[in-house]
Amino acid sequence: MQIIHTIEELRAWRKSVGKVAFVPTMGNLHAGHMALVREARKHADHVAVSIFVNRLQFGQGEDFDRYPRTLQADAALLEQEGAEIVFAPDEKELYPRVVQQYKVEPPAIQDELCGAFRPGHFRGVATVVTKLFNIVGADVACFGKKDYQQLFIIKSMVDDLNMPIEIVPVDTGRAEDGLALSSRNGYLTPEQRAEAPRLYYHLSRMKTAILAGERDHATLAQQTSDDLTARGWQVDYVETRNADNLKPATHTDHRLVILIAARIGSTRLIDNIEVFC
Ligand code: PAF
Secondary structure, three states: OEOOOOHHHHHHHHHHOOOOOEEEEEEOOOOHHHHHHHHHHHOOEEEEEEEEOOOOHHOOOOOOOOOOHHHHHHHHHHHOOOOOEEEEHHHHHHHOOOOOOOOOOHHHHHHOHHHOOOOOHHHHHHHHHHHHHHOOOOOOOEEOOHHHHHHHHHHHHHHHHHOOOOOEEEOOOOOOOOOOOHHHHOOOOOHHHHHOOHHHHHHHHHHHHHHHOOOHHHHHHHHHHHHHHOOOOOOEEEEEEOOOOOEEOOOOOOOEEEEEEEEOOOOOEEEEEEEEE
């Protein structure tokens, strides 16, 4: 496995190989990322993983500065998993002009759900992902369903802008108690970590209710929100949406996704569950 820091070297490697599958990450890798790499290997003989903490997708007061940078440990995991290339550019390599002048502007969905609480976040994601796609030139890219809104925005961007890349969604990796794997779980105190699976408990509870015929999505969401608030969480949103277009769920929708974002202490966690009913 090779660690590459420059666009020039990455492009030289790209020219020398056939089909490439790509996994974009911000590093601090865990088992969820390894599942993305394993999926990538099913799609191509050559797998490239990028590690870049993208300032553009962090808002003021968010965790850009303290986001863990763990390149050596990440590289060791990726080598075991069979990645061929780690692309780890520094900020000057990806943003040489300090201010990125051209940005990719997602449609109105960027201001809903997480976007309502993280203004500009999805513009930052769409911009860096476009740059990485242009640099890596991969045939396939794998994205986790844990970031459901991100996956939706990337899929529709690729479709709308005719980007020559296939997007492969990968199921969310979970700890045994149901907590979705996330680099931000590392911020949790032991007490918060014990409480954190409450998100998945509620997603599962709501899914069970919907599968049993309940269609009052607003009441189900309110129950979740009330319980989390009573237990000390700060809830950003609990919403049931159409899984295909991310519009608010109607009574006639049969492919749903329930999405939650909530803060425990200073850590913001997100999770979701699909319900096909
Ligand atoms: O999901 C992430 O880790 C990031 O948003 C991504 C896709 C690597 C872009 O910085």
